Amino acid sequence: MIYEARIYAAAGQPGLLGVDNFDCTIVPVTVQSVAVNPGWVSSNGTTTGTVYLTNIATVDTVVTLASANSGIASVGSTVTVPAGSDSANFPIHAGFVTKDTNAAITASLNGGSQSGSVQVKLLGIKTI
Numbered sequence: 001m002i003y004e005a006r007i008y009a010a011a012g013q014p015g016l017l018g019v020d021n022f023d024c025t026i027v028p029v030t031v032q033s034v035a036v037n038p039g040w041v042s043s044n045g046t047t048t049g050t051v052y053l054t055n056i057a058t059v060d061t062v063v064t065l066a067s068a069n070s071g072i073a074s075v076g077s078t079v080t081v082p083a084g085s086d087s088a089n090f091p092i093h094a095g096f097v098t099k100d101t102n103a104a105i106t107a108s109l110n111g112g113s114q115s116g117s118v119q120v121k122l123l124g125i126k127t128i
Contacts (some may be wrong), residue, residue, distance in 0.1 A: 007077060027029055029055045030112030032086075040119040041073075041094045046120060049075065049092050051107040057081045063088070064108040071095050073103035073118050094120040 041047035
């Protein structure tokens with residue numbers, strides 16, 4: 001999504017006014033990437049995802065989140081990037097798995113989206 005605008009500027013002294021036109025292209029902030037650190041989590045555990053924007057947010061910016069498989073890895077529906085920042089963290093809650101399973105986490109904003117991946121691992125249980 002790209003916007004085009006024409007800006008009219010006027011300056012001068014009383015009685016003398018200079019006017020000029022400027023064309024500009026306004027590109028809205030979108031999601032640059034989604035990272036998960038660490039990139040894996042144990043079954044029924046929690047890890048942290050981070051959404052990165054293409055520029056610093058000038059106002060609190062709500063980013064939409066989605067999981068490709070919410071039974072494997074669930075996220076809240078949104079995360080807010082605070083004004084003055086270009087990223088925000090969000091929790092990823094893992095479900096129970098019977099084998100190591102990957103899930104894609106997607107973040108969307110202003111018509112753009114990016115995905116990251118988390119692996120939910122079945123950790124072995126030691127018996128005595």
